Amino acid sequence: MSISHETDPQGPKETTPREWVQILSKYREPDTLRSVFELTVSFLPFVILWAAAWWALSVSPWLALAISVVNAGFLVRLFCIQHDCGHGAFFRNRLVSDWIGRVLGVLTLTPYDVWRRTHSMHHSAAGNLGRRGIGDVHTLTVAEYRALSPLWQFHYRLYRSPFTLFGLGPGYIFFLQNRLPIGLMTAGWRYWTSAMGTNLAIALALAVVIYFGGLAPVLLVFLPTTLLAASAGVWLFFVQHQFEETSWNREEDWQLHDSALHGSSFYDLPSVLRWFSANIGVHHVHHLYARIPFYRLTEVLRDHAVLSTLNRLTLAESFACSRLHLWDENNRKLLSFRQAKAIYGA
Numbered sequence: 001m002s003i004s005h006e007t008d009p010q011g012p013k014e015t016t017p018r019e020w021v022q023i024l025s026k027y028r029e030p031d032t033l034r035s036v037f038e039l040t041v042s043f044l045p046f047v048i049l050w051a052a053a054w055w056a057l058s059v060s061p062w063l064a065l066a067i068s069v070v071n072a073g074f075l076v077r078l079f080c081i082q083h084d085c086g087h088g089a090f091f092r093n094r095l096v097s098d099w100i101g102r103v104l105g106v107l108t109l110t111p112y113d114v115w116r117r118t119h120s121m122h123h124s125a126a127g128n129l130g131r132r133g134i135g136d137v138h139t140l141t142v143a144e145y146r147a148l149s150p151l152w153q154f155h156y157r158l159y160r161s162p163f164t165l166f167g168l169g170p171g172y173i174f175f176l177q178n179r180l181p182i183g184l185m186t187a188g189w190r191y192w193t194s195a196m197g198t199n200l201a202i203a204l205a206l207a208v209v210i211y212f213g214g215l216a217p218v219l220l221v222f223l224p225t226t227l228l229a230a231s232a233g234v235w236l237f238f239v240q241h242q243f244e245e246t247s248w249n250r251e252e253d254w255q256l257h258d259s260a261l262h263g264s265s266f267y268d269l270p271s272v273l274r275w276f277s278a279n280i281g282v283h284h285v286h287h288l289y290a291r292i293p294f295y296r297l298t299e300v301l302r303d304h305a306v307l308s309t310l311n312r313l314t315l316a317e318s319f320a321c322s323r324l325h326l327w328d329e330n331n332r333k334l335l336s337f338r339q340a341k342a343i344y345g346a
Contacts, residue, residue, distance in 0.1 A: 017257035017288060023304070024289040027296045028089070034295055035090050039081060039100070046074040053221040054213060064220045072228035073276040079108045079233055080278035080294060086116040087290040106201040109174045109226060113194035114181045123290060126241065127259035130251035134183045137165070137238055139248070141327045142340050157337065160325045165238065170230035239318045240265050240283040244334050245311065248327045260287035265311045267318060284311050
């Protein structure tokens with residue numbers, strides 16, 4: 001599949017996904033000073049706000065909670081930087097990127113080496129109906145759903161409800177699932193070391209907090225900051241792939257680059273939210289060329305305006321995505337349960 005590119009002087013008139021890879025390759029080099037700056041303006045405010053929220057407990061628990069809510073935005077940004085480290089996009093030196101990622105993984109409750117591997121699997125199989133199950137939001141086709149028993153249909157409906165996906169789910173993923181190398185349990189000691197090392201560091205940090213401040217900082221600073229950031233992160237990931245005109249294909253018809261470009265959205269957020277989410281909304285470009293640092297993704301959109309119109313979702317439009325549940329292979333779009341029933345019957 002190609003994209004009409006007639007108004008963009010820097011690319012061919014008909015640019016295929018593979019050709020886009022070549023075009024985007026010139027944006028891959030990170031700027032070390034810029035990376036250090038972005039890390040600093042994300043990490044220092046996070047630490048300062050964490051300390052401020054802890055101090056605010058002596059004034060009002062509500063004030064501490066309010067500060068923690070704001071600080072969740074910086075935790076989301078730190079996760080996005082960890083994400084770039086995992087792709088080798090944040091520093092030229094891979095060892096530096098990996099160790100920064102591991103340290104940030106303690107703050108985000110995410111074992112870095114486990115996540116990097118499973119996220120790589122997500123990138124290599126996104127949109128492939130034959131390779132679902134790791135690093136994605138579980139999605140059934142209409143035919144698969146209709147073939148389920150009523151009990152398993154109820155189970156799937158419960159899983160796809162907003163309460164589960166964005167309420168219970170994030171807490172489960174970051175507090176429980178991430179404590180083990182899920183998906184890599186038999187893949188070797190490296191992933192167990194990553195999970196257990198991260199668990200130990202988290203336990204030690206919480207022990208220090210409890211020793212000096214008791215449970216209040218944990219309940220009113222740590223938990224709300226982490227849970228809100230987790231829910232925001234899951235929402236971002238959901239919208240990046242679960243939109244009406246996304247792309248899913250069977251193995252024989254699936255193409256890596258085509259799926260990357262057309263199966264990922266451009267979540268066009270307001271500038272403040274774009275900053276806190278480190279441009280992760282420019283997800284179609286990211287999936288097509290994951291080595292581009294997040295702060296250079298805006299350069300891509302500036303230089304190639306056609307990409308700003310592809311799979312674009314505004315904040316207001318994105319909320320409708322939560323009502324989409326099933327992939328319709330015949331009409332090639334995501335449907336709600338109600339739409340699937342209207343088209344295919346009970």
